[in-house]
Amino acid sequence: MIVGVVKEIKPHEYRVGLIPSGAESLVKMGHRVLVETQAGVGSGFLDEDYEKVGAKVVPDANTVFGEAEMVVKVKEPQPTECELLRKDQVCFTYFHFAADRGLTEGVLKSGCVAIAYETVRDRKGTLPLLTPMSEVAGKMSVQEGAKYLEKPMMGRGILLGGIPGVEPATVLVLGGGVVGTNAAKVAAGLGARVILMDINLDRLRYLNDVMPANVQTLFSDPQLIDHHLIEADLVIGAVLIPGARCPVLVKRDHLKTMKPGAVIVDVGVDQGGCCETIKPTTHDNPTYMVDDVVHYGVANMPGAVGRTSTYGLCNATLPYVKRLASQGYVKACKEDPGLAAGIDVHKGILTNKDVAETFGLSWEALTL
Numbered sequence: 001m002i003v004g005v006v007k008e009i010k011p012h013e014y015r016v017g018l019i020p021s022g023a024e025s026l027v028k029m030g031h032r033v034l035v036e037t038q039a040g041v042g043s044g045f046l047d048e049d050y051e052k053v054g055a056k057v058v059p060d061a062n063t064v065f066g067e068a069e070m071v072v073k074v075k076e077p078q079p080t081e082c083e084l085l086r087k088d089q090v091c092f093t094y095f096h097f098a099a100d101r102g103l104t105e106g107v108l109k110s111g112c113v114a115i116a117y118e119t120v121r122d123r124k125g126t127l128p129l130l131t132p133m134s135e136v137a138g139k140m141s142v143q144e145g146a147k148y149l150e151k152p153m154m155g156r157g158i159l160l161g162g163i164p165g166v167e168p169a170t171v172l173v174l175g176g177g178v179v180g181t182n183a184a185k186v187a188a189g190l191g192a193r194v195i196l197m198d199i200n201l202d203r204l205r206y207l208n209d210v211m212p213a214n215v216q217t218l219f220s221d222p223q224l225i226d227h228h229l230i231e232a233d234l235v236i237g238a239v240l241i242p243g244a245r246c247p248v249l250v251k252r253d254h255l256k257t258m259k260p261g262a263v264i265v266d267v268g269v270d271q272g273g274c275c276e277t278i279k280p281t282t283h284d285n286p287t288y289m290v291d292d293v294v295h296y297g298v299a300n301m302p303g304a305v306g307r308t309s310t311y312g313l314c315n316a317t318l319p320y321v322k323r324l325a326s327q328g329y330v331k332a333c334k335e336d337p338g339l340a341a342g343i344d345v346h347k348g349i350l351t352n353k354d355v356a357e358t359f360g361l362s363w364e365a366l367t368l
Helices: 020-028 047-052 061-067 101-110 131-148 178-189 201-210 222-231 267-271 301-335 353-359
Strands: 002-005 032-036 056-058 070-072 090-093 113-116 170-174 193-198 215-219 234-237 263-266 287-290 293-296 343-346
Touching: 002 061, 020 032, 020 047, 020 301, 032 047, 032 061, 047 056, 056 061, 070 301, 090 301, 101 343, 101 353, 113 301, 131 178, 131 234, 131 263, 131 267, 131 293, 131 301, 170 178, 170 222, 178 193, 178 234, 178 267, 193 201, 193 222, 201 215, 215 222, 234 267, 263 267
Parallel strands: 002 032, 002 070, 032 056, 070 090, 090 113, 170 193, 170 234, 193 215, 234 263, 263 293
Antiparallel strands: 113 343, 287 293
């Protein structure tokens, strides 16, 4: 199979879909690997690193999309890339369709096979390709939140962990999954008072056992959210419904009850976010104010730590890339229902029910 890797064009996206060692594995298996020039530079990989292992470096994305049978990316295809997708071509990347109707319609129009990292499941029912980036985003959410609590950043002027004799910040984490767990660990490690909320009691029991003493676990209900938003200095939105839009937990009216200079970091912004007033931002302009509350909505947070994120992502995706390349997507997905669950769009047909319901579009169960 011809496997293609393009340079990511989303603003400040420094990750790459395949590292040189991954390209080497594919080449040794008899596949051709095309890599757009400079694709790996943001993660510290030069064109020569790919050429040394047998990949072919090509001058532009048009060549990759034009020749590759499968394109391996990191972020969802941007509008110019959607126009390059071909009928029957496999595109393996993060899509987050539920947050972007235009993207959904563009990929449907292309006729490609869209396999979304974020909806692939393993035998345990977890999301193995979302997990590493959720780990990164969870840890980063506290780093960024701590920075924007500083007064020059329009925050409250609070040190997250406080000092002896001065109380620490209160951090409210909405969601106890991978993002929320990592956020709570980092915030607690810095000395903050942490409230971690979820609706899964079994998960809360587990977190209560493993978290340090300065993390309090609570069942998430609207009244408790109302109460803890009032006292929160930093709110981390860590809510996920796989493939679907995030439920809105922080309403516009809540902002008026929050402390001036409080910070919201909504990690689920690429799935619509759990804060009603959140919108996607970039690393160039990461924040904006609504009712004196700082909103941080960068939709590709892990892209800022491209080298760490690329290694973490490719460690998880490479086994799937190798199977897709060797077996073809049809055989690979028939043998692995969890991989088949990643096919959200199949040759012009929307196969993800949650995305269809989000936009009022028709859908069909996947047929291979």
